[in-house]
Amino acid sequence: MNCSFQALGKHAEPVPHFKEKYFSQILDHFNFNNMGNGTFNQRYLITDEFWDRGVGPIFFYTGNEGDIWEFALNSGFIWETAGLQGALVIFAEHRYYGKSLPFGEKSFRIPEIGLLTVEQALADYAVMITELKKQLDATECPVIVFGGSYGGMLSVYMRLRYPNIVAGALAASAPILSTAGLGDSRQFFRDVTADFENYNPSCRDAVQEAFQQLENLAQHEDYGHIRSAFTLCKTPGSSQDIHQLKGLLRNAFTLMAMLDYPYSTHFMGNMPANPVKHDLIPGIVYNSTGDVQCYDIYTIYVECADPTGCGLGSDSLAWDYQACTEIEMCFESNNVTDMFPPMPFTEQDRVQYCTRKWGVVPRPGWLKTQFWGDALSTASNIIFSNGDLDPWANGGVRKSISSSLIAVNIPEGAHHLDLR
Numbered sequence: 194m195n196c197s198f199q200a201l202g203k204h205a206e207p208v209p210h211f212k213e214k215y216f217s218q219i220l221d222h223f224n225f226n227n228m229g230n231g232t233f234n235q236r237y238l239i240t241d242e243f244w245d246r247g248v249g250p251i252f253f254y255t256g257n258e259g260d261i262w263e264f265a266l267n268s269g270f271i272w273e274t275a276g277l278q279g280a281l282v283i284f285a286e287h288r289y290y291g292k293s294l295p296f297g298e299k300s301f302r303i304p305e306i307g308l309l310t311v312e313q314a315l316a317d318y319a320v321m322i323t324e325l326k327k328q329l330d331a332t333e334c335p336v337i338v339f340g341g342s343y344g345g346m347l348s349v350y351m352r353l354r355y356p357n358i359v360a361g362a363l364a365a366s367a368p369i370l371s372t373a374g375l376g377d378s379r380q381f382f383r384d385v386t387a388d389f390e391n392y393n394p395s396c397r398d399a400v401q402e403a404f405q406q407l408e409n410l411a412q413h414e415d416y417g418h419i420r421s422a423f424t425l426c427k428t429p430g431s432s433q434d435i436h437q438l439k440g441l442l443r444n445a446f447t448l449m450a451m452l453d454y455p456y457s458t459h460f461m462g463n464m465p466a467n468p469v470k471h472d473l474i475p476g477i478v479y480n481s482t483g484d485v486q487c488y489d490i491y492t493i494y495v496e497c498a499d500p501t502g503c504g505l506g507s508d509s510l511a512w513d514y515q516a517c518t519e520i521e522m523c524f525e526s527n528n529v530t531d532m533f534p535p536m537p538f539t540e541q542d543r544v545q546y547c548t549r550k551w552g553v554v555p556r557p558g559w560l561k562t563q564f565w566g567d568a569l570s571t572a573s574n575i576i577f578s579n580g581d582l583d584p585w586a587n588g589g590v591r592k593s594i595s596s597s598l599i600a601v602n603i604p605e606g607a608h609h610l611d612l613r
Contacts, residue, residue: 580606
């Protein structure tokens with residue numbers, strides 16, 4: 194893999210020469226009998242090219258739901274800042290994602306999947322930081338954690354849970370409130386709608402009309418027309434197929450709102466600059482190369498316990514499981530506060546899905562119990578950054594809480610734009 198350059202904006206900027214390494218990580222940090230002293234190989238990326246060795250700080254990225262290279266190559270702010278601060282930079286991959294699979298191909302079976310929890314992931318990072326500091330003769334170097342989205346949530350939690358290890362955190366686009374069951378279930382898709390409506394007030398009406406036409410065709414079972422209109426590979430034939438198509442389309446709008454950067458990117462897919470301003474919604478998201486001849490609605494989009502989308506591949510399985518256990522995302526669209534068809538996902542829906550899929554019953558309120566919810570006033574040294582174009586923003590901290598709990602709001606900023 195050629196990781197020497199990554200396009201950021203209009204020009205190719207050099208990135209650090211990361212070394213890919215593996216850390217022998219404990220399988221189960223909290224049960225000494227369950228796995229004994231079992232370990233797995235946890236991937237991390239490291240560069241010391243900026244480091245004022247033994248003196249400079251350590252910038253540690255708390256990896257989230259995907260391959261760690263994706264985040265390393267799309268977080269230029271961290272290594273740019275490292276150059277100014279003389280910092281060692283480490284990007285750690287989250288257990289069960291990328292190549293950090295505790296049980297290899299068996300990792301997504303029951304009960305092996307059970308060791309995928311927020312608490313285990315945080316303990317991974319705490320152990321890794323502590324051991325690497327010893328190995329690198331850096332025991333006196335302060336650690337600042339960085340993360341975006343779920344990774345930003347983990348950065349907050351690291352500062353709360355392990356303040357003896359982590360001196361401060363930058364949590365970019367971290368929806369620590371909405372994913373803890375706090376806030377309005379209508380907020381997310383309302384804010385996706387607002388992004389398009391703010392660009393062009395007629396967008397909302399046009400999208401609602403299009404979904405209504407789809408519904409009318411479905412009610413008349415004019416499935417051939419639907420297949421033709423949406424260039425589908427197979428003719429839909431049931432209400433479930435139409436539901437799947439609606440989810441796929443809603444997901445396209447969601448990704449465009451999240452990734453509405455002012456330049457083209459290759460993060461979470463290929464996007465042109467300012468994708469919200471483009472007309473070809475599904476094509477931009479699902480056919481960015483132009484090579485796709487038709488859309489297989491069950492292959493390119495997978496419905497899961499996260500109404501905003503789980504992605505594809507093994508990483509999507511891991512995220513689906515987390516959305517079924519600790520991370521609450523009972524978000525709905527209703528065609529009143531947003532432009533999408535009514536698609537509820539209630540707590541009861543979540544329980545039914547998760548019991549059937551993973552054999553688990555979600556625990557509402559567990560993140561709030563574990564990681565303080567909105568009662569953060571006694572915490573310190575955390576920056577909460579959010580962009581006002583990001584539909585996740587209002588699920589996070591938008592106002593400063595104290596002199597060391599700072600909210601930074603980014604005008605015209607999409608999902609963790611500041612880390613890019």
